[in-house]
Amino acid sequence: MDGYLSALVFLCLVCAVIALPESSIWTHHVTKANVTLKMEKSMVAQSEILVEIYCKKSTSVGVLWMLIYSPCIEEFVDVDAVDAMLKLLASRELKRPESTKDRISLIASDRATYKSAWETFYCSPNAPAFLKSSSRIRGLGLNESMPTRSLTSNFGVPGVLSTTWDSGAYLFAVQPQALSYSDDLDLTVHVEMRNPDGSYLSAVEFPLLPFNGVMSVLYLVFVIFWLVLIIRYWHEVMRIQFCIGFVLFLGLWEHLTLFAIYETIRKSGNVAPSAVYFGELIACVKRTLARLLVLIACLGYGVTKSRLTAIWFRRCLAIGLIYFVLVMVEGMTRVAQPRFAKSHFLLATLLPLVTLDVGIMWWIFVYLARTLRETRVRCNIVKHRLYRNFSYVLVAVSITSLAFMIWSIGAFKRTPCIENWPYLWIDDSFWQTLFLVILGMTLILWRPTGYNRDYAYSLLDAQSSHDDLDDEEDVLMDRTDPEDIERSLRARPPAENEESTNDKPTLGREKLVHSMKPISPTIIERMGIEASSGPGQENPVWKLD
Missing domain, CATH: 1.20.1070 (Rhopdopsin 7-helix transmembrane proteins)
Incomplete structure (x- = not known):
């Protein structure tokens, strides 16, 4: 105890x-195909996700994007599980042969949902390219068979790919690919995730500001x-x-x-x-x-x-x-x-x-x-x-x-x-x-x-402090015991006692500094002294008072 x-x-x-605070703006330069860019943030509902793609040269590009939601705020910490989940979702979206259903049950919550889309477009260096939004929300994890639902996105703002449909953790993944094997990828993907009021602080860290x-x-x-x-x-x-x-x-x-x-x-x-x-x-x-x-x-x-x-x-x-x-x-x-x-x-x-x-x-x-x-x-x-x-x-x-x-x-x-x-x-x-x-x-x-x-320390407290040189043991010396002082006063002649009485400080000062009445030890003192007395000592220091 x-x-x-x-x-x-x-x-x-x-x-x-x-x-480390969560980021809200990412800029990735992509030069290789089949590279999956992953961005994670905790967001409240109706937050916006903006995506802009800048190409260094004119080329035909295909982009697969996925926005995954989970109410578990620490869902996307496991990198291996996230990579496996994204690989399976990409296979599903691209109509590839799907794996078994158990492999997608890598997510902890049965209320996890996602949106994804595959889009091809011609990218020009003259202007940024914007991805088209998808309003279809599908189930993920243990509840893959849940009915899909729709979400209206803010199509009036250029670059807004989607808005969040619930508060929690979001993982946004983008996988750009060159449609022609002779073309090399050389593009920059710029992603922003911002709150409904236009600010960028994440949902978890927002209360820490005030x-x-x-x-x-x-x-x-x-x-x-x-x-x-x-x-x-x-x-x-x-x-x-x-x-x-x-x-x-x-x-x-x-x-x-x-x-x-x-x-x-x-x-x-x-x-x-x-x-x-x-x-x-x-x-x-x-x-x-x-x-x-x-x-x-x-x-x-x-x-x-x-x-x-x-x-x-x-x-x-x-x-x-x-x-x-x-x-x-x-x-x-x-x-x-x-x-x-x-x-x-x-x-x-x-x-x-x-x-x-x-x-x-x-x-x-x-x-x-x-x-x-x-x-x-x-x-x-x-x-x-x-x-x-x-x-x-x-x-x-x-x-x-x-x-x-x-x-x-x-x-x-x-x-x-x-x-x-x-x-x-x-x-x-x-x-x-x-x-x-x-x-x-x-x-x-x-x-x-x-x-x-x-x-503060004063000479009145120094009567038993000259042994501090042996501080290794730090044993308290009771040289100012009240009973010893009282016995010494009784042994003095009456004249000396009267002289010492006249030299005493004022009544208020005496009450503030010293009292001849015994002070009872507190429970903290007893526990500390007994605990520090060492094993094998039957009589701890405080019991000798």
């Missing part, structure tokens, strides 16, 4: 939502809020608060980049791979710094420790470098492929990243528990409340993450046909939203205030 909780604590920081716009606005509000607090309490700012501000800036930069990418695709239909790689690079830097930030915060940096010891500084630097390399390899591999592409190499890059992620989460869990115990035995109410509230946030995030993963697996992972694809954007955006929620709670807990000195 302990390891499982630690693995869930910051699973929401994975945030691997960037994939989502990234909203996230950009929220990050901008957080950045302005953080800058105002830092400027106002400049002399009270802790170093960890500058790190939080930098993570905020990276989040704003990431979502602005994604918004610009999707807006460019919506208007022009072109995908800029360099912009996608740049957005993934920012996301990798943000993910790395976010983990290091949470780790050093749970170590007590700036709160219970004035600085990171040399050994932990080297550890954090090594962890950050290794994690950044692994997340870069995984991220660049992911964005280089379509959204639903399956790759063994991608899985191989993901396994070491997940392993390191689990290790970081375990350290976060263990050292958060130790910092909770350290602030508790020192009776520092303010700092203990800070880390206690932060632990509550992590527990809430873990429960929310687990519930969402169960829903996501049931909705998208355990079915061979994803028909509820309009909700895929929730699966993408949930982790980004949860990351923002964690960051927002961190802003509230670690916000710059006039009482930052009460949260």
